[in-house]
Amino acid sequence: MDINDKIDNVNSHEKHVSKEKKELRRDYKEQKDHLKAEYKENKQNIKNLKELSMTNVKGRIKNNLSGFLRFVVIGMLILVQVLFILFLPTLLSKYWGLFYIVLEIFSFFVAVGLTNASKNTSYKVSWLTIALLFPISGHIMYYLWGRKSTRRRLIRNTIDKFRETYKYYTEREGIREKLNSIEPRVKRISKYISNEHMPLFDNNKMKYYSMGDYVIKDMFEDMTKAKKYIFLNFFIVAEGALWDICHEILLNKVKEGVEVVFIYDDFGAMLRTDKKFDQRLNAEGIKTIVFNPIKRYTDRLIMNYRTHQKIVVIDGEVGYTGGFNIADEYANLIERFGVWKDCGIRIEGEGVWGLAMTFMQMWSISCPDELIDFDKYRPDREFQLNDEFCHVLADGPIKSDDNVIESVYKQIITNADEFVYIMTPYLILDEYMIGAITEALKRGVDVRLITPNIPDKKIVKMLTNYNYGALLKHGAKIYEYTPGFIHSKVILSESSAVVGTVNMDYRSFYLHYENALWICNTDAMTQINYDFKKTFEISHEYTLKEWENRPFIYKFMQPALNMFSTLV
Helix, strand or coil, X not given: CCHHHHHHHHHHHHHHHHHHHHHHHHHHHHHHHHHHHHHHHHHHHHHHHHHHCCCCCCCCCCCCHHHHHHHHHHHHHHHHHHHHHHHHHHHCHHHHHHHHHHHHHHHHHHHHHHHCCCCCHHHHHHHHHHHHHCCCHHHHHHHHHHCHHHHXXXXXXXXXXXXXXXXXXXXXXXXXXXXXXXXXXXXXXXXXXXXXXXXXXCCEEEEEECCHHHXXXXXXXXXXXXXXXXXXXXXXXXXXXXXXXXXXXXXXXXXXXXXXXXXXXXXXXXXXXXXXXXXXXXXXXXXXXXXXXXXXXXXXXXXXCCECCCEXXXXXXXXXXXXXXXXXXXXCCCCCCEEEXXXXXXXXXXXXXXXXXXXXXXXXXXCCCCCCCHHHHXXXXXXXXXXXXXXXXXXXXXXXXXXXXXXXXXXXXXHCCCEEEEECCCECCCHHHHHHHHHHHHCCCEEEEEXXXXXXXXXXXXXXXXXXXXXXXXXXXXXXXXCEEECCCXXXXXXXXXXXXXXXXXXXXXXXXXXXXXXXXXXXXXXXXXXXXXXXXXXXXXXXXXXXCCCHHHHHHHHHHHCCHHHC
């Protein structure tokens, strides 16, 4: 090769390098512009939230002393009961011979009851462990709190009240055939949901939100347009900047003659509202219902039955749900556990009636003596015809014995052919869910999960981390949301998705009242997919090697904690 050829090669190489540099600079600029646009949009949304209240407020956390004291008193009452049960064997030690015989008889019935219970194995193992560790006390605990028959008897009247509402649910003739022709892959799961008294709806327009900031801003704007009524149901309501905005909107609507009904959970709001919070709202004309006051049930497991639902319905025409609550951290007005990522979904159309019905079911069981005219809240509007389908999922201790939403999650995983993406703040799985995921992996399905890097509960984070192992070993990809805490509850496959309030843990699947939207054949699924892809990029992929090299204290504590995972 002569000197001219060498020079040409060098020049060619320099041109190639220069081209690569230009491409890298262009890609960097595009990424930078995208990040700037996202930051600007986020900043504008927070500004808009503040403008809605007509004041330039800052986020804040109000820790309520009266709520804290009430929490402590209730906690002490429960602790006294547990300690009494634990020390009961010592008090009766002189009758040990007699109680040994009684213990053996009780053990037999506990074993028979748990063996034949329609519960998962993890639940049974937890109660058997308690019975083994505390021979007499554990049996009493199981008798008081663990038996299905006890819980069902306590809430039998509520169950009857709940089931009376089923007659208001209708599924339009021909809609199922329409879904099956458009998306045959979901016909079995949709039929299952319908058979659980949650009908299929079409003629909807849905929008997915990747951050709580965005969904709350649009929700408040829609609330200002209400003409007839506003329904709100939240697990947590906290006095702060968001509540100030929400409260002002509700007061203005009441003055305009709009009916407002507000349900919030007693436990969720206890520490962040004062003890006369509901009384003040009722005096202002906002019908306010405190769901399942804890002070009534300190001696019963029914105390655990919380409404974890998040529902907003406006005139029966527009509805919202998702993971967000009315507290400043959900819109990142304050910082808790880094950047708080939540999600939400807006629906306009036929499916809003499903959200309204779910709300009114909770209203009816909270106020059993009140006669609610359900038909009064049906929308008058004719919605634009389209093929965006949804089911409004609702589940809880009195809905059914089948744990419907958990089953829907499993069916989405089982029916997936290409991919399953999951966002969840907590990952505490039973053997059946682990089995469904590992079987999907063995079929070649791309399974990816996103959990928080910064936890809100350290013990739950340890259990979440423990569940990584079984999934990583079979090829699942697990990402930890690096900027902070992810509170989104989403599952997506190639054919359907669920967005709502459901964590992947025992408490959500079995104890809480939850709700969600199952959606199909809608642009919102594309928006969800985009959110997953972008979140993968800013999250840390947690490897099997990392899990195997986790701290020794984790390896020691996690198996022990896992025995009680269904009771956490």
